[in-house]
Each structure stands twice: as C-alpha cells, then as structure tokens.
Amino acid sequence: MKYAxxxxxxxxxxxxxxxxxxxxxxxxxxxxxxxxxxxxxxxxGVVGELDPEGxxxxxxxxxxxxxxxxxxxxxxxxxxxxVMGGANRKLKADTALLERVNKLIEPEGLTYRGTVHVKxxxxxxxxEVGLEKLKDEVQVTLGDLRIAPFYGCYILxxxxxxxFDDPENPTSMEKVIRAVGAEPVDYAGKVKCCGxxxxxxKENIALTMNGTNLKExxxxxxxAMVTPCPLCHMSLDIYQERAARKINAKxxxxxxxxxxxxxxxxxxxAEELGVRRHLVSVDPLIKAIKERKDEHTPSPLSPGRTxxx
Amino acid sequence: xxxxxxxxRFNPELDHHPHDEVYRLEVSRGMTVLDAxxxxxxxxxxxxxxxxxxxxxxxxxxxxxxxxxxKLACRTSVRQEWERHGSVTVRPLENLPIxxxxxxxxxxxxxxxxxxxxxxxxxxQSVTDPLATPNPYMFHNVDACIMCGACVAACTSHEAxxxxxGPAALAKAYRFVADSREGDEARTGRLTxxxxxxxxxxxTRCNFCVQVCPKDVQPMEAIIRLRRAAIERGLTTTGGxxxxxxxxxxxxxxxRLNEALMPLKVVGPDLRRFLHILPLGLRMLFKxxxxxxxxxxxxxxxxxxxxxxxxxxxxxxxHLHTKNVGEAEG
Numbered sequence: 066m067k068y069a070x071x072x073x074x075x076x077x078x079x080x081x082x083x084x085x086x087x088x089x090x091x092x093x094x095x096x097x098x099x100x101x102x103x104x105x106x107x108x109x110g111v112v113g114e115l116d117p118e119g120x121x122x123x124x125x126x127x128x129x130x131x132x133x134x135x136x137x138x139x140x141x142x143x144x145x146x147x148v149m150g151g152a153n154r155k156l157k158a159d160t161a162l163l164e165r166v167n168k169l170i171e172p173e174g175l176t177y178r179g180t181v182h183v184k185x186x187x188x189x190x191x192x193e194v195g196l197e198k199l200k201d202e203v204q205v206t207l208g209d210l211r212i213a214p215f216y217g218c219y220i221l222x223x224x225x226x227x228x229f230d231d232p233e234n235p236t237s238m239e240k241v242i243r244a245v246g247a248e249p250v251d252y253a254g255k256v257k258c259c260g261x262x263x264x265x266x267k268e269n270i271a272l273t274m275n276g277t278n279l280k281e282x283x284x285x286x287x288x289a290m291v292t293p294c295p296l297c298h299m300s301l302d303i304y305q306e307r308a309a310r311k312i313n314a315k316x317x318x319x320x321x322x323x324x325x326x327x328x329x330x331x332x333x334x335a336e337e338l339g340v341r342r343h344l345v346s347v348d349p350l351i352k353a354i355k356e357r358k359d360e361h362t363p364s365p366l367s368p369g370r371t372x373x374x
Numbered sequence: 375x376x377x378x379x380x381x382x383r384f385n386p387e388l389d390h391h392p393h394d395e396v397y398r399l400e401v402s403r404g405m406t407v408l409d410a411x412x413x414x415x416x417x418x419x420x421x422x423x424x425x426x427x428x429x430x431x432x433x434x435x436x437x438x439x440x441x442x443x444x445k446l447a448c449r450t451s452v453r454q455e456w457e458r459h460g461s462v463t464v465r466p467l468e469n470l471p472i473x474x475x476x477x478x479x480x481x482x483x484x485x486x487x488x489x490x491x492x493x494x495x496x497x498x499q500s501v502t503d504p505l506a507t508p509n510p511y512m513f514h515n516v517d518a519c520i521m522c523g524a525c526v527a528a529c530t531s532h533e534a535x536x537x538x539x540g541p542a543a544l545a546k547a548y549r550f551v552a553d554s555r556e557g558d559e560a561r562t563g564r565l566t567x568x569x570x571x572x573x574x575x576x577x578t579r580c581n582f583c584v585q586v587c588p589k590d591v592q593p594m595e596a597i598i599r600l601r602r603a604a605i606e607r608g609l610t611t612t613g614g615x616x617x618x619x620x621x622x623x624x625x626x627x628x629x630r631l632n633e634a635l636m637p638l639k640v641v642g643p644d645l646r647r648f649l650h651i652l653p654l655g656l657r658m659l660f661k662x663x664x665x666x667x668x669x670x671x672x673x674x675x676x677x678x679x680x681x682x683x684x685x686x687x688x689x690x691x692x693h694l695h696t697k698n699v700g701e702a703e704g
Contacts (some may be wrong), residue, residue, distance in 0.1 A: 074631040079633040079663045080663070081662065105630055109621070109631070112622050115605060119682045122681045147581075169681045218581050218582075233458065258530040258531075260534070263575070263578045265651070266575060266612070266613025266616075266617055267575065274530055303657075342661045
C-alpha cells in the first residue's frame with residue numbers, strides 16, 4: 066500500500082511531532098510513502114476566503130504532482146483533508162472549472178486529470194490497513210485507559226466533501242481507540258470546533274469553545290485526548306492553560322496526535338514520537354502506560370501468564 | 375414496529391430542570407418524527423408542546439434536535455433515524471431559550487435578523503432593469519432560507535458567544551450585499567457595520583450550519599463571501615481580515631504557511647496584543663515548535679505566487695447544490 070504523502074504546513078512547522086510520529090509508525094502498518102516535497106499549502110480554507118479559484122489551483126497542483134507519480138494522496142491533517150477533499154470533489158464535478166484551474170498550473174507542466182483520491186491516515190488505518198492488522202501490531206495494550214476522541218470539523222463536515230464517517234455519529238476514531246486496547250470516551254464536544262481558526266483574532270470565543278470541549282472530556286473521565294488534526298492539537302495543547310483560566314477549570318489533559326497514540330500502543334519509545342514537544346505534559350500518560358507494560362511483561366522468575374492458559 | 379421515543383420535557387411553571395420522558399408508539403411505514411410527535415400528543419400526552427405548521431419542509435417551524443442534530447421533524451424519517459442511531463431522541467434546539475418542551479424562544483433570532491437591516495437600502499439608479507440579465511447564482515441560494523433556526527442552534531461560535539449575529543442573519547445580510555439593485559454606498563455601509571465584534575469575523579468556519587441546513591443555504595459560504603466583499607472594499611483593519619490577507623501573502627511568499635510569522639500578521643502593529651501572544655510564542659520556541667522565520671520556500675514557489683496573483687480575488691466558484699433537499703434525510 067503506497068501513497069503520496071502530503072504532510073501539510075503544521076506537520077512541517079509548529080507540530081513537527083506529527084510528522085515524526087507518522088514516519089515512526091506507518092512502516093509497521095505496511096504503508097509506504099513518497100513525500101510530495103514540492104506541494105504547497107492547501108490554503109486551509111483561508112486562502113479560499115479571498116481567492117476561491119486560486120485555492121482550488123493549489124490543490125489541483127498537488128493532485129497533479131501525485132498523478133505524476135501514480136499515487137493517491139495521504140493526508141495527516143484533518144483540515145488538509147477537508148479542504149483538499151472538497152477541492153477534489155468540485156474539480157471532478159465541474160469540467161469547465163477543472164479546465165480553468167488547469168490553465169493556472171499548466172505553466173509548470175502540470176495538468177490534473179481528476180484521477181486522484183485523497184485519504185486521511187485515520188481512514189487508511191481503518192479501511193485499508195484494517196483494525197485486525199493494527200491489533201496485531203499492538204505491543205502495549207493501553208488497558209483501561211480512557212481516551213477521548215476529538216475529531217475536529219473538517220474531517221467530518223461537510224460530509225459530502227469527505228464521504229467517510231457519518232457526521233452525526235462518527236465511529237472511526239472510536240474503532241482505532243478500541244483496537245489499541247483503550248476505552249473511548251463519549252462526550253458532546255468530540256465533533257465540535259476547537260476554535261483554532263479564530264484563536265488569534267477572537268481568543269475569548271476560541272478559548273471558550275476549546276475549554277468547554279476539554280472539560281467535557283475530562284468530566285467524562287478521559288485520561289487523554291487524541292485528534293487527527295494538528296490545528297486542533299495546537300488549540301487543545303498550546304492554548305489549554307489559557308482555556309482552563311478562561312473557563313475557570315482545572316484541565317491538564319494530555320492531547321495526542323493520532324499517530325502518537327498508535328506509536329505508544331506499538332511500543333515505540335515516547336521520545337521517537339515527539340511527545341516532549343507538547344506544552345501539556347504527556348508524562349502521566351506515559352507513566353500509566355509503562356506501569357501496564359510492566360504488569361504484562363512476564364517476570365524471569367515466574368512462568369507468567371502466557372503459555373499454559 | 376413498536377419503538378420508544380425519548381423526548382425532553384420542560385414546563386417552566388412546574389419544573390426546575392428539563393427531563394426526558396419515553397413514549398412507545400407503533401411506527402408505520404414512511405412515518406416522520408413530526409407524525410410521531412402529533413400521534414403522541416393526540417393519544418398519550420396532550421400537554422406535549424412543539425411547533426409545526428406546513429408539515430412539508432416549507433414553513434420552518436418544526437426544527438428541533440433529533441438524535442443530536444438539528445433537523446426539521448417533518449422531513450425526518452423515524453425509520454432512518456432508528457437505523458442510523460438505534461434510538462430516537464428529540465430535544466429542543468440548542469442556543470435558544472426553551473419556552474416549553476420542544477418550543478424555543480426565537481426572539482433573539484428575529485432581533486438579529488432585524489439587526490442586519492433585511493431590506494434594500496438606497497437603490498442604485500443605474501440598474502434600470504435588474505431582471506434583464508438573469509443570474510441564477512446571484513444569491514448563491516441564500517434566498518432559499520426558511521428561517522427555521524437549525525443553523526443558529528448548531529453554530530459553535532454562537533454557543534460560545536450568544537451575541538454573535540449568527541449564520542442565518544449573516545446569510546440574509548449577504549442576500550442584500552449580493553443584490554445588484556442595492557446602491558454601492560449602502561453596500562459599503564452594510565459591510566462596514568458587519569465588521570463589528572459580533573459580525574462576520576466571529577465565524578470559526580466549523581461547517582455545522584452548512585451540514586444541518588435543510589435547504590442547502592450554506593450560511594458559512596455566505597459569511598465567507600461577505601468577508602471577501604469587505605476586504606475587496608478595503609475593510610482590512612480587523613484581526614480577521616489581517617489573518618486572511620496575511621495567510622495568503624505568506625503562502626504566496628513561501629508556498630506554505632509559516633506559523634512563526636502568521637501571528638505577527640494578525641496582531642499587526644498593536645504592541646499590547648503582541649505582548650499578549652509573546653509568552654505562548656516563547657514557550658513554543660522552548661519546545662521546538664516555532665519554525666524558522668527564515669525557512670526556505672518550497673520548490674516551484676514562483677508558480678504558487680503566479681497562481682495566487684493570476685486567479686485574482688474576484689472570480690467566484692459556482693454554487694454546487696450538494697443535497698437532495700426534497701427528500702427525508704437519511
């Protein structure tokens with residue numbers, strides 16, 4: 066299974082741990098990648114606010130680069146997935162639009178023929194790798210850890226741009242959390258907005274959204290949160306302390322990127338997953354996982370629980 | 375098939391808090407949630423309160439929260455809800471005060487609609503016959519709004535800030551900004567008023583309004599068009615406008631976003647706001663989360679620059695109708 070990896074800006078910028086942890090785990094899941102190193106920003110929906118057709122051309126340029134190497138695109142960012150999924154749908158549905166956009170990317174010798182699929186790592190793990198294969202790779206079962214999924218907006222809505230999860234009742238994150246042996250936490254905020262798109266200019270609104278979601282997860286008993294979107298991660302991790310002050314609550318909830326959670330369950334050392342870069346300490350979680358690992362490692366002095374049972 | 379319906383009840387004269395009650399009902403083929411509510415009211419509890427009128431997804435009265443999502447009860451199939459969620463739970467719309475049971479107080483909704491001045495202002499005298507060049511996309515379908523309130527109830531910004539004008543009123547505002555008959559000065563005045571703290575820049579683009587709208591109005595897309603129209607008219611001093619322009623400029627310069635420079639673009643020359651974001655920036659720097667502000671551009675950045683220059687801000691992408699709005703949702 067081979068994909069053209071589109072890392073997106075955040076994984077190459079403010080959340081390098083997302084890129085690092087992705088590269089640390091995909092091989093074990095049988096995913097090979099060729100990185101699209103000349104791809105641009107997807108526009109994140111922001112470029113499109115000013116220049117809709119220019120933003121579509123950025124995506125078309127990336128798709129044409131993937132077509133050139135004959136691969137589908139793998140994203141690791143919920144926002145990239147939403148923006149590029151939407152762009153792909155529009156370009157495939159409207160030949161006149163595709164023609165206009167192709168004129169913009171032609172001078173570089175590129176043409177998009179409309180044959181590429183864009184898939185998030187989460188979807189590839191659930192549908193292509195398969196949950197059974199993932200379970201086989203789990204070295205450290207996360208036991209009774211309660212993990213709150215945080216989907217973020219663009220991997221769910223509008224659903225006709227994505228076509229994977231049911232936006233009213235998404236299940237892919239829960240399936241992955243169960244496959245690594247943890248227990249998914251249910252709470253209303255899991256499909257809501259982290260506030261990131263307006264966090265710089267409307268911090269009070271964004272922090273209320275952010276803090277409310279984190280508190281709901283915490284109140285529902287979450288030991289950690291996991292998200293498939295690095296922009297959500299920036300909001301939930303970097304701004305968590307401010308959000309806690311804003312809503313006057315104690316939060317201190319570690320937030321993992323999806324591949325970091327997979328890596329921890331696969332027994333990849335925490336340092337290789339970049340968790341030290343987070344602003345909210347992941348140490349309590351690592352410690353809890355380590356305790357569980359020690360419990361499961363048979364002592365050299367006793368036959369342990371494997372074998373005869 | 376006999377199914378249970380969980381319905382949130384609240385009578386402000388008797389109850390301190392809303393509570394759920396379960397009603398069991400024989401469900402017939404093609405039954406909608408509204409049909410079920412009417413049957414429950416007729417046969418089991420005449421005090422159950424909800425609004426409805428046309429029963430045909432035209433009047434917008436029966437929007438409510440069905441299995442967690444904002445829907446018109448009259449076009450929501452009981453069977454499909456059951457198949458999708460394994461239960462049918464009905465609650466009133468969020469973000470609006472409950473009057474009784476499933477009926478909410480729509481006053482703030484109408485006040486916000488009035489606040490955007492929902493009529494044509496000074497007319498452009500040069501437009502003598504507005505219908506001479508019919509343009510089916512003039513309003514991008516915002517005129518299909520039936521004012522049911524589903525988008526406002528689903529709006530995550532509205533939840534955090536009840537003063538936000540919200541998706542319905544802003545979509546309505548776009549309908550007048552887009553109208554070729556409205557005078558140019560009036561249009562600029564309208565867009566200037568929408569720069570206020572509760573206006574177009576409060577939207578976090580969560581897509582909930584787009585997802586739940588029963589008429590495919592896509593209010594968020596209307597808000598984005600208002601933002602674009604405002605920037606094109608030189609209304610560029612708000613943090614929101616600086617964010618959009620700064621983002622585009624950074625992508626044109628480097629090919630991708632630089633998160634070290636983005637906050638500076640939004641904050642602008644405001645020293646107080648710079649000092650507000652500085653501590654977080656330093657913590658990120660310490661954790662290795664600040665990309666070099668000198669990072670090299672991607673290969674082919676000249677093309678990215680040319681794309682963003684050549685395509686220009688004025689061209690718009692035709693509205694694609696995305697939902698089959700005539701049928702019960704599945």
